Amino acid sequence: MKIRIKFSKTGDMRFIGHLDLMRCFQKIFRRSGIDIRFSEGLSPHMIMSFASPLGVGLTSEGEYVDIEIGVSVSSEEALKRLNSQAPEGVCFTGFTEVEPGKASKAMSLVDAADYEARVEEAALFSGEWAGKAEAFSALPSVMVDKETKSGVTRADIAPMIHTFEVRSDERGPFFFMRLASGSSANLKPELALDAFFAFTQSDVSSSDLLIHRKELYTRLPDGSFASLGSLGKTVTV
Amino acid sequence: MKKSALGSRILLEIDKPARYLGNEINAVYKDPGKIDIRFAMCFPDVYEIGMSHLGIQILYDMFNRREDTWCERVYSPWVDLDHVMREKKIPLFALESQEPVKDFDFLGITIQYEMCYTNILQILDLAGIPLHADMRGDDMPIVIGGGPCTYNPEPLAPFFDMFYIGEGEVVYDDLLDLYKEMKKQGLGRKEFLRRAALIPGIYVPSLYEVTYNEDGTIASFGPVSDDLPRVIEKQLVMDMNAVPYPEKPIIPYIKVTQDRVALEIQRGCIRGCRFCQAGMIYRPVRERDEAVLEEYARKMMEATGHEEISLCSLSTSDYSQIRELIDHLIENYGKCNVNLSLPSLRIDSFSLDVMSKVQDIKKSSLTFAPEAGSQRLRNVINKGLTKDDILGGASEAFRGGWDKVKLYFMLGLPTENDSDREDIANLADEIAALYYETVPKEKRRGKCQITVSTSFFVPKPFTPFQWASMHTVDDYLAYARTVNHRVHEVLNHKSIRYNWHQADVTVLEGVLARGDRRCSAVIEEAYAQGALYDAWTECWDYSRWEEAFRRTGVDPDFYTRRERTTDEILPWDFIDIGVSRAFLEREWKRALEEKVTPNCREKCSGCGAARFGGGICYENKN
Structure with missing residues (x-):
């Protein structure tokens, strides 16, 4: 049975890198008694596939990992068990069955991600940024230095920015971004923010902001975005 | 928050x-x-x-x-x-x-x-x-x-x-x-x-x-x-089953050196190797019951979700219930893809059988610690491992599919000469030759890999070698060169790789191990000079320590380059570890006479630790 687990990573857990998080999850799965499947072969490992590694320093409420289980367990029961074993800062929020095949490969599904970015003290959020964000979004091209495996290259990131705007809630104003994410095109939120600050000529940097991932999406054939979690169904066994 | x-x-x-x-x-x-x-x-x-x-x-x-x-x-x-x-x-x-x-x-x-x-x-x-x-x-x-x-x-x-x-x-x-x-x-x-x-x-x-x-x-x-x-x-636990044990160990977020459930099966060691401090200060040998360990394993696995269980002791093979324990662990945890790690296991048919069950033979290597190249020198250090033991274990392992062997030795041992050093390479050569004799060509996956590592011996307090002199940095490096030279001469040199340790760390370790109160000034001065994380190669800088010795006027040679007499008051003589000074002196003398002393299970040698009223030697007598 293929299962998609949704979780959040907040608080101190944002200092834990992806490889360490994987190790941490292996132990959580063992302790919670979820009958997770192992790969065949001489050194079997848990079948576990994360949708999109989150950078150190970022928090998220839209993380996904796909696993395979043997003995079925209800979504409610599984979430209860997983959360009883989770360290502070990790909260499991979804446990759904996904169809085998394309829908079960979380990593290859990801096309976009939503981010919120806030300054630590809301008062430092410049009033000019809302208008400038509009102008920034309208730019036909945004050339930046992008680090790749083979070195630094100039790239146009404008096509990878679906939304870049200033929103506001009870905690104050923040940047809202929907950016291309995944194997075909991937834009780190830090890069988008730094391009914006370069555009506005502010002496602010992305490292001054708290960046939070909200959700991961796949693009449906009709062009609309669907969250990875919406593709699965609740297990009631 | x-x-x-x-x-x-x-x-x-x-x-x-x-x-x-x-x-x-x-x-x-x-x-x-x-x-x-x-x-x-x-x-x-x-x-x-x-x-x-x-x-x-x-x-x-x-x-x-x-x-x-x-x-x-x-x-x-x-x-x-x-x-x-x-x-x-x-x-x-x-x-x-x-x-x-x-x-x-x-x-x-x-x-x-x-x-x-x-x-x-x-x-x-x-x-x-x-x-x-x-x-x-x-x-x-x-x-x-x-x-x-x-x-x-x-x-x-x-x-x-x-x-x-x-x-x-x-x-x-x-x-x-x-x-x-x-x-x-x-x-x-x-x-x-x-x-x-x-x-x-x-x-x-x-x-x-x-x-x-x-x-x-x-x-x-x-x-x-x-x-x-x-x-x-010295304070000593006499009933290993009665003391608390951490049933819910902390699980680090990041990968640490020992990322596994550790089962401490016993304390102390019956072997009596004359260079080994742990083998003396933790006497007598005290075991934990196998049933108690089974229970700890269950609780710790539940509380951690670790992927590996490791047995912890100075000499795993000497634990009297080792077969029962290993059978239990393989039976109960093997099917859940939990690894079993068995450090300091003697290589024999039992351990090879166990290892073939719990490890991937192609990837794992066999480890022997002969510590000295010649039988003469192994007798001096009372390492009860013979060439027959090593060759027997290796040949059985080669037949079982292993082709990687690690060998650990020490250089700078008391009475050691160039012939002993060359025998390190000769032993490695014999093991390599044995591989090519034992394993037919069609079954080989290329050459066998013999890795020889040497460290430099540091005499420690409360061992029979506590009176021994050390050598200079140049001496140590010359010893390593002798081994290296011989490794390149032997027939199967292409199958042998040789590594050796730094020598200046050894000398400092020697000063601090057998130092007295006057050495504290050196430590303080070295720290003031910026010495920190001296155990880490990337941080280690001997020049800071040399400067500290110079500034404090403490002569490192006084602590390292001097054979102490047995009537000298040693800085640690005020501590009573149970093992008597008379026994250590006797062992020092026997070492120089190249005489082997039997292990605690074979025969009690009257080290004095029986006065704690427990342990294997005491139980055997009563």
Whole structure:
């Protein structure tokens, strides 16, 4: 049975890198008694596939990992068990069955991600940024230095920015971004923010902001975005 | 919101911030308002090393079982954070509460190896605790040291308020009870130290005085007043089944050196290798019942979700119920894809059978520790491993599919000559030749790989070699060259790889291992010169130590290049480990006569440890 687990990573857990998080999850799965499947072969490992590694320093409420289980367990029961074993800062929020095949490969599904970015003290959020964000979004091209495996290259990131705007809630104003994410095109939120600050000529940097991932999406054939979690169904066994 | 001593900005700037967060699964949190004693337990090395240490886990668990005590952990900040903390004046904090260590009642430091001595000063310094015990006021924590290096605590004497000599499970409760009582009565530090010094196993260095002869050797050593014990007796657990064991070990977020369930099967070793300090100071051998270990394994696996179980002892094969235990672990955990790690296992048909079940033969290698190349020298060091044992084990292993062998040796052993050194390469050559004889061509996957590693021998206190002289850095490097040269000469040299260790570290380790109180000035000066993390190759810089020796006028050769006579007062003679000095002298003499002494199970050699009224030797007699 293929299962998609949704979780959040907040608080101190944002200092834990992806490889360490994987190790941490292996132990959580063992302790919670979820009958997770192992790969065949001489050194079997848990079948576990994360949708999109989150950078150190970022928090998220839209993380996904796909696993395979043997003995079925209800979504409610599984979430209860997983959360009883989770360290502070990790909260499991979804446990759904996904169809085998394309829908079960979380990593290859990801096309976009939503981010919120806030300054630590809301008062430092410049009033000019809302208008400038509009102008920034309208730019036909945004050339930046992008680090790749083979070195630094100039790239146009404008096509990878679906939304870049200033929103506001009870905690104050923040940047809202929907950016291309995944194997075909991937834009780190830090890069988008730094391009914006370069555009506005502010002496602010992305490292001054708290960046939070909200959700991961796949693009449906009709062009609309669907969250990875919406593709699965609740297990009631 | 959880407290953070560093804040997120610093945490994101430094390497591996998870080292400093605390809050791991199974970490213990208590309400400080309901606590009488705050204990900071420190391993003076980086988190990944310190978290791998079983002794700290045992004490952490034991202290936290007391309702009146909250024990927290402290590790050395890595050099990146060290700079930040000094620059921003952030005091050293304990991981759990993130509160400054200097506000604690106790700072306990485990002292596992000599090369961490400057890290101890870093801990005190960053905590804001005066380096010298006599400068500490009533508001400062009591700094207490424990662990193997306390069997010669003298080079560290001025930095510690007290040392605990022996196994932690025995008198810590007495010490904490006394502290609590005295705190209630409002009695100060001096009074506490005086009374603590009367608890067996507690050594308060400020209450003992040393005088020296003109030649630099010790003239006298003793307490400042007659009511204090003249001899400090090692404390020892006699019933291994009755002491607490950490059933819920802390699970680190980041990968640490020992990331597994550790089952301590026994303490002590029957073997009596003459170079081995652990083999002497942990006598007599005491085992844990197999049924008790089964129960610990179950509870610890449930509480951690670890992927591996490791057996912990000085010599796994000598545990009397080893077959039952391993069968049980394979039976119960093998099917859940849990690995079994079996360090220090003797290579024979039983262990090969077990290893083929729990390891991937193609990837794993066999390890032998002959320690010396020739039988003559193996007799000198009383390493009861013969060439037949090694070749027999290796040939069986080759037939079983293994083709990688690791061999560990020491160089610079007493009486060692060039022929012994060349025999290291000759032995490796014979093993390689055996592979090509044993395994037919069509079954080979290329060449066999024999890896030879040598370390330089450092004489340790409370061993028969405690009187032995060491050699110079140039000598050591010449010894390694002799081996290297011979490795390139032998027939199967293409199958042999040879590594050797640095030599200057060895000399310093030798000074600190058998040093006296005068060496403390060198440690302090080296630290002032910037020495830190001396156990780490990337941080190690001998020139700082050379400068420290020069500035303090302490001559390292006095400690290393001198064969001591058996009538010399040694700095650690005031400690009684149960093994008698007469036995060690006898063993030193037998070593020079190349005579083997049987192990404790074969025959009791009257080392003296039977007086604890327990252990394998005692049980065999009664």
